[in-house]
Amino acid sequence: MATKLIVTDLDNTLWDWFHVWYASFSAMLTKLEDLTGLPAEDLEPEMRMVHQRVGTTEYTFVLDEMPCLVERAWPRRPSEVFAEALAVRARVRRAETRLYDGVFDTLRRLSSAGVRVVAFTESNAYWTEWRIRKTGLDGLINVLFSAPDQGFPEGMSRDELRTNEPSSYGLKDTEHRTTPPGYLKPDPTILTSILDDCDIAPSDALFVGDSLIKDIGMANGVGVPSAHAAYGVAVAKPEYELLRRVTHWSDADVERERVLGAANAPHPTYVLAEYSDLLGVCGV
Ligand SMILES: [Mg+2]
Incomplete structure (x- = not known):
């Protein structure tokens, strides 16, 4: 033809x-567990809530809108206090993205x-x-x-x-x-x-x-x-x-x-x- x-x-x-998303997102999640002492089971539902609002699972500012992190970081912003988690995500994304x-x-x-x-x-x-x-x-x-x-x-x-x-x-x-x-x-x-x-x-x-x-x-x-x-x-x-647990898609x-x-x-x-x-x- x-x-x-x-x-x-x-x-x-x-x-x-999917590979890049999973590798970078799970690295961020693990780092957040370390930094906050909160288990993934507590973090994931709040991530899903933010992703549903913005319609994507690639939202750069997700941490700043999670109530459990806002409370822990107060009066600073979660993206400042937990910047290391965002840096890990960016580093893995850059390293793993290829054709x-x-x-x-x-x-x-x-x-x-x-x-x-x-x-x-x-x-x-x-x-x-x-x-x-x-x-x-x-x-x-x-x-x-x-x-x-x-x-x-x-x-x-x-x-x-x-x-x-x-x-x-x-x-x-x-x-x-x-x-x-x-x-x-x-x-x-x-x-x-x-x-x-x-x-x-x-x-x-x-x-x-x-x-x-x-x-x-x-x-x-x-x-x-x-x-x-x-x-x-x-x-x-x-x-x-x-x-699926943190998705922006509807049920x-x-x-x-x-x-x-x-x-x-x-x-x-x-x-x-x-x-x-x-x-x-x-x-x-
Ligand atoms: Mg596709």
Whole structure:
């Protein structure tokens, strides 16, 4: 098949988001237990409460909104008193964030072959841009669609929070658009509008992602051929329980993911053992 457009998921498709999240978040949690003497069972429900408010589990200011930490740190802020925990999280995130093998080369070859690459994630704008810069994909992706940044501390704006040089934020060569607040896959509206914008028929595009429900289900709904990043599936790992305990997803979302077994899940057109299998699928 001659694919003209690839729409690719990012987390657990181009990089192992879950691994990095788990490694960095659990390191922060362990450090917080050490620093406060509070057990994880007391900390996790308050983290979940904050994540539910801001709609992400990657919220930089989570400690400042946890009542048990606010009380312990008073009159200072938890992020000052327990700064070591935040530093551990940042250090692990930086050390562990990398592309899956073959991703960079695959995107470079698709791009040289004239295939347009659109990235499409539910993750928030700030950390998605950070990961794209960190992995060197700025420019190899033509357009990025991400969720907007929603979670800021009470009364603070995005600009007030950015204390580094403006040039150290954002993307230079990838155009970044945000999806409407509250948008979630597999709602097909964004994928349909991407096809319209590029003036490409569904059969000339390919959607790549690790989630059968969100990614493959959405592609099937729009009639776009799909490739399942089977190597990225993380939901069955025991460590995934921590993400469920502190998640920003609703109980209904978590339950839906848990009960929708493989037998009922949407079927992809192709299954990828690694990202570079795309080259064969696209005839590049
Ligand atoms: Mg994903």
